[in-house]
Amino acid sequence: MLTTTISDFRKDIKRYLDRVTENFETLIINRGKDSGVVIMSLDEYNSLAATNHELTSKTNEKRLDSAIEKLNSGVSFQKELLEQ
Numbered sequence: 001m002l003t004t005t006i007s008d009f010r011k012d013i014k015r016y017l018d019r020v021t022e023n024f025e026t027l028i029i030n031r032g033k034d035s036g037v038v039i040m041s042l043d044e045y046n047s048l049a050a051t052n053h054e055l056t057s058k059t060n061e062k063r064l065d066s067a068i069e070k071l072n073s074g075v076s077f078q079k080e081l082l083e084q
Helices: 006-011 013-023 041-057 058-073
Strands: 003-004 027-030 036-039
Touching: 003 013, 006 013, 006 027, 013 027, 013 036, 036 041, 041 058
Parallel strands: 003 027
Antiparallel strands: 027 036
16 A cells, blocks of 8 residues: 655656556555545456445355355365366
């Protein structure tokens, strides 16, 4: 995670945005006491939005929790992928 001030961000905006998009970093721009802005890549945002969407359904949430529980307890198996 990167942190900067609005002044420094203005001075070198391209470098900051390149680091965010190329390295999947999150940039926090401090704008004063208890105020700030977060910048993230579109890919990172889309990933968070998809995760949030999956977790908004109680059925999906239970299914994901069950799958994680099975993995953690060693009750999982692998499947062969079909070749096209």
